[in-house]
Amino acid sequence: MSAASCLLTEDRCLCSICLDVFTDPVSTSCGHNFCKACITEHWNQTDQYLCPMCKEVFTTRPQLRVNTFISEMVSQFRQSAQQKASSSSSEQQVSKPGEVPCDVCTGTRLKALKSCLVCLVSYCETHLEPHLTASGLKRHQLINPVENLEDRMCPKHDKLLELFCKTDQTCVCVLCPVLDHKMHKFVPLKEEYDKKKAELEKMEAEIQQMIKRRRLKIQEIEDSVKLSKNDADREIAEGVQVFTYLKVTVERSQAELIRTIEEKQKKTEKQAEDFIKELEQEISELMKRRTEVEQLSHSEDHLHLLQNIPSLSPAPPTKDWTGVRVRPSHEGTVVRAVAQLEETLSKQMKKLLEAELKRVQQYAVDVTLDPDTAHPDLILSDDGKQVHHDDDDIWSFTADNPKRFSQCLCVLGKQSFSSGRFYFEVQVEGKTKWTLGVARESIDRKGKITLRPDDGCWTIWLSNGNEYQAPSVRLSLKSQPQKVGVFVDYEEGLVSFYDVDTADLIFSFTGCCFTEKLLPLFSPGLNDGGKNSAPLIISPVDQTE
Template identity: 60%
Template sequence: MSATSCLLTEEQFLCCICLDVFTLPVTIPCGHNFCKSCITQHWNVNRVHCQCPMCKKHFKTRPELTVNTFISEMAAEFRQSAGNKGSRGSEIQVAKPGDVPCDICSGTKLKALKSCLTCFASYCGVHVDPHLTAGPLKRHSLVDPIANIEDRVCSKHKKPLELFCKTDQTCMCSLCAVSEHVVHNIVSLKDEYEAKSAELERAEAEIQHMIQERRLKIQQIERLKTHSKEDAEREIADGVQIFTALMQTAERRLNELIEGIEERQKSTEEQADRLITELEQEISVLTTRTAEVQQLSRTQDHLLLLQSFTSMNAAPCTKNWTEVRVRLPSYEGTVVKAVDELEEMLSRGKQKLLHGARLNRVQHYAADVTLEPHTANPWLILSDDGKQVSCGEVRRDLPDNQERFSLYANVLARQSFSSGRFYYEVQVAGKTDWTLGVTKRSVNRKGIIPLSPVNGYWAVGLRNRNQYLTLTCPVVGLSLTAGPQRVGVFVSYEEGLVSFYDVDAAVHLYSFTGCCFTGELSPFFSPGLHHGGLNAAPLIISPVK
């Protein structure tokens, strides 16, 4: 038959009504062929005229429709050989190893598209059509193809497994339920399926949540790797800068030490040279006098000796060298003193360089921060650009929305962060009271809630003009030599770190470490109460230089 079908064209196997390959083809008295469902529906719509859609021949009575088995087999063979689409748009494919074959196909088995849990059989795209069109068969339960469908039949009663015993956790048929599981908790297979499906969905959701958590953890670790690399590169650069400066300072001090010693040695040498010159001059005078004395002593002229003796007997004009000393400079302790001075200088320079380098590192993560008006306490006054906040003398009439702080004079930034690092600076000059830091975006903003890490706040503040505090639990004072005029705030989310800096002095003030951040963080600001104008100056978010 396959050889014959190969000589036929696709048009010869098409129904002229649905324009698809015949499904359950029938032949009417005029000799034309149609799908049984197509011609039946056509005549149902046109009840007055029972005629052939092709040749328009009329029939007095509706012909009895019988499936033409020969054309049906030819159409099935054509579908198999041509790889055409089934009448329902399903792919007709020969069953391969691992596929569920059609139980109805004779000869070459086609791949099953559906299995019937009522008939306990599997059907290809050609043979499943009766289950989609015939009334009684449409009530059967069709599922995706199932291999070994006989496993769904009770081996004892030969009835479908359609119930589930929750007590014994086993599937069973209706006869098993009345014979062996009478007092057990029995539900339908569908109900248990839905329950187990719900459990699987919850399990899948939980697994997906766990996967998401681990992906977030990977992202955090990747960010930490990036931060580590950046920190290492900056630390190396800072180290090169600091050690170069220290070595230059040490070299300069060494040169100063050498120059000082050489100057003192040169001064001593010059003094000695002057004395030697003076002594040599006196020796020359004395040598001349010696020659004159010797010459006079050898003369035989009595008158000349006596006349010259008085002048010769007078002492030459010389210095008394008994007390003259060349004082050697003492170098004892010179190197030690220079080293001590160098250490002190290096210590001061080191602190300055280290603090400056540390501040420069965090300033690299500067963020553009602005204030969010919807979060501001009604006593607060915000600038139009969202960069300044101060406490007013009159409480404004504002809607008490969920985001607004109702009791504390706080305001949050528009920006929030759930990863990475960020830094910002705030001018606090001229104030007697302020609080700065970061808080969880989800923090409760109503009522009395102490500002502490336990309640989602990491902050420092000033009270009574000169009392600097860390808002820990309990509060701890900060001992500062001078009050900051500008405060820098740095956050590293993955490290759980919040640090505060005196920007102008490049001094680290305080750090919260080991923080366990969850959710979003936002910078928060509290300019403190007005205090009759004593604390009227605003907090100003400053650009990072």
């Protein structure tokens, strides 16, 4: 008996109906135990005789007999609990702020150990003793101490709120389904508590991820500002050097240049500051909501959690920051400033243009043509450096493959780039038509495309011998380029075209958003009866001083 008593925990000594220690425990034929009075009253209130635990239905009302074995074990457990309560009575604590005090204590109120859902009173260890020993009180339902016990009782039926009506989204007692919530769907309070607690924990995790993403975005913006500041410092230094050399004649332009760059930098910093403030505000609001959700989700009080979920503050409005960037570019600022003084500063402008070209030529790469991508009517040289259109009407027997252009007269380079900077030069001398630039790897090889950014191409072209164009832009050039340089800064989203002989900047695509590999793109144009028979030639880059 002693060994069995040691193995019998408090949970196993409780009746599943009254949730108190067994009184006159009886067993049903399905093997479950209840207080005799509890199961009797339960069957008196229903039309069916079924086990409250496993729901087994009995055709006739079972004859109940006291389970002497369980009764002896419960008696032993009750004696042990009383001894334990007696030995710890001297260690009771005075109720502190935030703790539930004993409602019976006079004078100094001790900390409550349990709350009775029948008496609607909270008791310290001393005043709880009658509930553990007196036969009339032993059936009362005791729970961990809570305040406002009256709120846990159904105001209509004066019964404990122990069910959740999913139809009305409210807590109800066992009589509500019969009298006031007919045909509604019910679940035990604990089941709905577990569900809502899981939802709150998921919500808390999602909020935490939102905060994390916004903190990362702040770091990204701050890093962009630092890079921008470095670029600005470099450009300012170069501008000061140029305009100092030109002395008085360009002092006004020098000041304007510095002011322009600094204003752009200030605008960038202000934009970044505004973004950061907005992100920090969102984080602050999210942290407040996380605290509220966290406090509620950690509640072990089923009723408190369920009754307070509707009062949660609504989720604060947040912005989708995925596409927000602080990506200023100071590239070419000095070039544009000096260009305004072209008449008097032509020699200095020439030096600046040459320096600019030399700077991008440092990123020269070796590019060769990929024959697997070439349109069947294009002829490539054996070394993969030249391409021209075959004007012959003879049927081409070039094998097709998924990489080959079938409608556009184009060919791609073998080399692809997904980061950093790269530069290459193409000889266009003697041609009346051509297209040059870069394209994303997934460009449509089989259909008709416009060779514009919308189709994954960043190109410029020549048509009719003297009409230079970029998408939606007619270009005005001082002279016809004989050799064109193509420069790409992947991270900066920049694609620039240069006249290599004059070092003039022909055109730039700025603010591009590259998300996949880029490949050089070439189109020599139709042969046009020999008028455009000259090939496009990928030339080595001359980097000598």
